[in-house]
Amino acid sequence: MFRSRRSLLVRQLWKQRCITSNRGQGEGAPPNPEDLHNALRPAVHQLFKKLKDEHLWQLSEAVKSRGRWDCGCIWLPWEVRAGKQVLPPQVLLCRLYRWPDLRTNAELKSLSHCQNFWRRSGEGTTICCNPYHLSRLAAPEVAISFGSKVKSCRTVLSRVPLTEEESDFYNVRGLQDTTLSRGSIQDGHWCKLAYWEHRTRVGRLYSVTEPSVDIFHDLPKASGFCLGFLGSGPSNEIVRRTRKKIGQGLVLSNEQGDVWVYNRSEHPIFINSPTLATAPARGQPVHKVLPGFSIKVFDAEQAAHLLGCYDLGDGPCDPHSVRISFAKGWGAYYSRQFITSCPCWLEILLSTPDIVCAPY
Template sequence: MFRSRRSLSVRQLWKQRCITPSRGQGEGPPPNHEDLHNALRPAVHQLFKKLKDEQLWQLSQAVDSRGRWDCGCVWLPWEVRAGKQVLPPQVLLCRLYRWPDLRTTTEIKSLSHCQNFCRRSGEGTAVCCNPYHLSRLAAPDPTVSLSYKTREAARPVLSKAALAESGSSRYNVRGLHDTTLSRGSIRDGQWCKLAYWENRTRVGRLYPVTEPSVHIFHDLPKASGFCLGFLGSEPRNETVRRTRKKIGQGLVLSRQQGEVWVDNHSEHPIFISSPTLATVSARGQAVLKVLPGYSIKVFDAERAANLLGRSDLGDGPCDPHSVRISFAKGWGARYSRQFITSCPCWLEILLSTPK
């Protein structure tokens, strides 16, 4: 009984292998399918032999749902030997099911709900090899930037009620007035607040974040976090409605040792603007495209502290503790939308500052 069930699971897992994944920024051409089959098959079969029946079914469910259901960690020894070749199991399975051109563990990171997330590199003799507990690191592209006029016009226009709720306005490093919402402080136990916008209108109240990570999504079963699908009941225009449906699994925002990461869990790209993503010599703020399944560090506390005294960030207001993310639609020089306030659905992350 167990043998037949195991054989079925192994055949199903091999059948579900990814052949033509989406290509991401900085990736080379996809490998030939026959080469992928011949190169990985011996190592994969060695790996499957090391998995228990329960682990095989866990892995099968994760692959079948493409990460929509958290099936738990699948633990294996750090190295899997296939003849003379030694492959980390997480790299092997990510190449098989997600990114065929993946080369090393330095190109991927554990997601916040994986037990590997809080473990130090090299700690322990086993590693989680669930390919949907991992995301691929996105390479920043500093060539896209916002000019002063773009950033000035992109600032949200708040109503009197919104300003009253914020309690106070703030000033940027150049002394120009910025009316974006109040962020609070780390002493309050909140490391950030989230504001959801549709074009130039803020929808719903501020969402305070106290946990190390938060899932921001549209509508998912058995999910907890900031559900955008519950916000607002008034009729929306067709573009907003279509874009909201594309949010899907959304993104995961996590904080670890002064760094803030964004993991794109949706099936569409997200677009991010953050002062700490720009290069040192950049004029203005970059707008970066992050593909599905990719992660990027959107905030670095040490770099943000250095930006407070900088005068070469470009003209106009710049808040080193604010991150803006648009779902599915980009803005800036390469897109028809010049300002983030023209994007149908976007998120503002107001990071707390120590007091």
């Protein structure tokens, strides 16, 4: 009886594999996911045989929920062999259920709620291979205009300077609403979060004291900054539609002073951060980050060279503030020229000691 239930579960897991074509990192069209899966089939079945019954059940729950709730770590030996092919199990399962075009383990990053994240390199003989305990490192996409159409590119960074209107907004209101209320690490939090709808801040500042925080609109079994509970509900139809797209939102984590964002929603997010800019660039790039990808939005070492608030050419920039728009991009190649035109966006105000914010 137990053997038949296990066989049924294995068949279900194979049927649940990802068959949606993902955009590859290289040139040309991505390979057919079905062809990739058929090539992996011997290794996949070897992996399933190595999984204990409880881990097989955990994997099934993780795949069904698509990461909407945490099913715990799923432990396997470091390598799974199928004939002459040897693959890390986490790469194998991520190819099967999330990214058929994934190539190597170097493209993956463990999330902070996974035990792998806290283990030293080379420690132990097993590794967690839960595909939803992993993110894919982002090759940031930035919009580029071709005539009347907007396309995306992974290698060219579009410089999106602050407009005069946006500069005025941050000169007059930004320093009052952010810098003066930021606080310091001594206050017990490492950042504060401000949620905006167009030019209106909704709700109070949210202080973050834990190493990581979930920011979401709708996520069962989760705690953190729930945007769905803020206010009495937007009256603007565009805001209402965008709020629904936030879904599982993102994970914000402080990793030894650097700050990472993991996009766990089903829609892209758009990020602006001074430490993502290529110095000495004029203007600030806006990075598009696809679902399932992670990106370092704040580099502590790079930020140490950015003293106070400095001028990027078209307005002041706070080197300890990050802005993220949900689902909607902004900048020179979008209909929205600046983030205050975006329906739903987030401001991350990092707590840093002894910062004096005064433009040159």
